[in-house]
Amino acid sequence: xxxxxxxxxxxxxxxxxxxxxxxxxxxxxxxxxxxxxxxxxxxxxxxxxxxxxxxxxxxxxxxxxxx
Numbered sequence: 001x002x003x004x005x006x007x008x009x010x011x012x013x014x015x016x017x018x019x020x021x022x023x024x025x026x027x028x029x030x031x032x033x034x035x036x037x038x039x040x041x042x043x044x045x046x047x048x049x050x051x052x053x054x055x056x057x058x059x060x061x062x063x064x065x066x067x
Contacts, residue, residue, distance in 0.1 A: 008014055
């Protein structure tokens with residue numbers, strides 16, 4: 001008894017579905033990036049600080065080494 005095997009790379013609907021999922025994911029990350037940049041610029045404008053300071057400033061951590 002021979003079973004019908006699915007040849008996935010010849011299935012046009014499956015390829016289209018995979019492409020749409022990947023495209024949707026890429027557009028979602030792009031949109032989140034644009035939204036993040038928008039809010040950072042908005043905050044920078046309100047606080048009157050350069051944009052680079054909001055992105056790169058890291059808090060100082062005081063660690064004392066006790067020997």
